[in-house]
Amino acid sequence: MRKIYTSVDLGSDYIKVVVLELHHNKLNLLAASSVKSSGIKKGLITNATAALSSLQTAIEEVEGILHTKIKRVLTSIPAHNAEYIYAQGTIKIEREDKKINSEDINEIFRKVIKDRVRFDYELITIHPIDFTVDDRTELKNPKGLTGDELSGRVIIVATPKKNIYSVVSLIEAANLEVVDVSINSIGDSYTLRNEKTATEVGAIVNLGAETTTVAIFNKGIITNASVIPLGSRKIDSDIAYIFKLSLHNANKLKEKFSTAHRRYASAENIREIENVDKEEIKINQYELSEVVMFRAEEILNLVKKELKALTNKKMQYIILTGGGSHLANITELATNVLEEKVLLGDVKVVGARNNRFSSAVGNIVYFINKLNLKGKQYSMFSSSD
Numbered sequence: 011m012r013k014i015y016t017s018v019d020l021g022s023d024y025i026k027v028v029v030l031e032l033h034h035n036k037l038n039l040l041a042a043s044s045v046k047s048s049g050i051k052k053g054l055i056t057n058a059t060a061a062l063s064s065l066q067t068a069i070e071e072v073e074g075i076l077h078t079k080i081k082r083v084l085t086s087i088p089a090h091n092a093e094y095i096y097a098q099g100t101i102k103i104e105r106e107d108k109k110i111n112s113e114d115i116n117e118i119f120r121k122v123i124k125d126r127v128r129f130d131y132e133l134i135t136i137h138p139i140d141f142t143v144d145d146r147t148e149l150k151n152p153k154g155l156t157g158d159e160l161s162g163r164v165i166i167v168a169t170p171k172k173n174i175y176s177v178v179s180l181i182e183a184a185n186l187e188v189v190d191v192s193i194n195s196i197g198d199s200y201t202l203r204n205e206k207t208a209t210e211v212g213a214i215v216n217l218g219a220e221t222t223t224v225a226i227f228n229k230g231i232i233t234n235a236s237v238i239p240l241g242s243r244k245i246d247s248d249i250a251y252i253f254k255l256s257l258h259n260a261n262k263l264k265e266k267f268s269t270a271h272r273r274y275a276s277a278e279n280i281r282e283i284e285n286v287d288k289e290e291i292k293i294n295q296y297e298l299s300e301v302v303m304f305r306a307e308e309i310l311n312l313v314k315k316e317l318k319a320l321t322n323k324k325m326q327y328i329i330l331t332g333g334g335s336h337l338a339n340i341t342e343l344a345t346n347v348l349e350e351k352v353l354l355g356d357v358k359v360v361g362a363r364n365n366r367f368s369s370a371v372g373n374i375v376y377f378i379n380k381l382n383l384k385g386k387q388y389s390m391f392s393s394s395d
Contacts, residue, residue: 011389011393012389012393013378013387014029014032014040014389015029015031015377015389015390016080016390017030017086017371017373018065018068018069018084018086018181018186018370019086019197019367019370019373020047020055020061020180021047021053021218021333022047022050022052022219022220022221023046023218023243023333024044024045024046024047025044025045025050025068026043026068026367027042027072027083027370028042028367028370028374029041029072029080030359030374032378037359037375039360041072041075041076042072042361042367043068043069043071043072044068044364044366045067045068048060049062051220052220052221052237052239053088053090053237054090054173055180058179061180062180062183065181065184066184069184069186078391079395080186080390081185081187081395082187082188082390083186083187083189083390084189084190084374084377085177085181085190085191086191086192086194087134087169087177087191087192087193087194088173088193088223089193089194089195089223089225091169091173092168092169093131093168094165094167094234094235095127096163096164096165096166096233097126097163097164097166098122098161098162098164099162100118100160100161101121101159101160102158103159107156108156108158109154109155110152110153110154110156110157110160112383112384112385112386114152114160115141115153115160115383115384116384118141118160118161118164119136122136122162123166130170131171132168132169132170132175133166133168134167134168134169134191134193135167135191135380136165136167137164137165137196137232138150138383139162139163139164139165139229139231140163141160141161141162142159142161143156143160144158153383165233167193174191178191189388189390195223195369196232196372197371197372197373197375197376198216198331198332198355198368198369199227199232199372200372200375201357201369201372202214202329202355202356202357202368202372206326207227207230207327208230209230210229210326210327211227211228211229211321211323211326212227212325212326212327212329213227213317213320213325213327213328214227214355215313215329215330215331215344216331216332216335216369217241217309217330217332217334217335218241218242218333219241219333220239220240220241220243221237221238222312222313222332223235223236223238224236224313224316224317226323228323233321234321236316236319238316240309240312241334242264242309242334242337244309245264246260246261246264248301248302249263249302252301253298254285254287254291255285255286259283259284263281263283263298265336265337267279267281267293268295268337269295269338270299270303270338270342271342271346272299273339273342274338274339275295275298275299275300276295277294277296277297278294279295279296280292280293280294280295281295306337306340306343307343310344314348314349317348325350327353328352328353329353329354330353330354330365331354331355331365331368333366335354335355336364336365336366341354355368357371359371
């Protein structure tokens with residue numbers, strides 16, 4: 011069975027669809043699409059008809075590349091009002107051989123979630139921290155070990171029911187089956203995982219179009235997150251207003267000509283562009299970058315405030331991802347504002363090496379990890395597909 015997975019990320023700016031194949035423990039991109047989204051504001055669905063049209067366009071693009079229909083997908087839910095609940099549980103291994111299997115791990119999960127999720131919330135995922143078998147501690151995967159007792163520590167992630175139902179209903183309206191759901195921050199962490207993120211305390215900041223998500227991780231496990239209702243699209247609006255440009259031209263200037271820190275801009279560097287009055291105007295890079303920097307600093311100061319509110323632990327790393335992280339010199343500005351060394355995320359899947367895809371790619375990695383822990387194999391495409 012070929013192990014092929016499709017992930018959908020419903021963003022405010024773009025809807026991303028990624029199809030990856032796991033082959034010899036390496037993920038290979040089979041197809042990807044990124045389509046301008048409609049009907050989604052601040053990560054939430056506000057117009058289901060418009061959002062459905064955008065989703066169908068993104069799916070059709072990928073189907074055109076693959077020459078087959080997509081029937082099953084993974085998806086993600088924004089972190090709006092999500093809860094992160096620490097829990098632990100212990101079971102006795104009663105079988106004669108005392109060998110721990112996948113069903114024992116599932117039994118731990120069933121035990122820890124009992125009466126933990128509020129009635130108006132829905133369980134999204136159970137993120138294992140570690141396991142203990144008798145006196146052997148901090149095990150990531152206890153399967154195959156023998157012992158009398160198995161304990162597990164987890165983070166339960168739950169979100170308001172309305173958040174998940176709106177996303178799942180939209181995807182099902184496109185005649186797709188939702189196989190699994192996660193949240194974008196977990197996807198980001200699995201895309202950007204390295205030795206540092208797996209062993210230290212830090213933050214991943216996703217700079218989206220209309221929201222900025224700040225998530226705290228301890229040894230690769232999410233412990234808290236919040237959503238700031240401000241993103242990089244506000245920079246486009248500022249540029250459009252000040253220089254009397256269309257939002258399209260403002261976005262083009264931001265992405266291709268500006269820098270997030272005026273220190274790296276030059277007043278001698280000039281671009282000509284048409285304004286809303288159909289006149290050709292000249293804009294120098296320094297003036298443009300001052301506008302960009304002002305708003306980017308505001309967003310990063312809000313990030314700084316959220317970091318302090320979410321944890322009292324010192325950040326040993328801060329990583330920027332999301333579409334807004336590609337703004338030139340954003341890490342230099344973020345390092346100044348946050349007073350910590352800030353790194354730029356790096357999506358390593360060839361063909362999707364844009365931080366816009368970090369959540370979609372990572373949700374596939376996370377799903378595969380869950381399958382391995384539960385001792386299961388799965389593919390979203392049959393052999394006939």
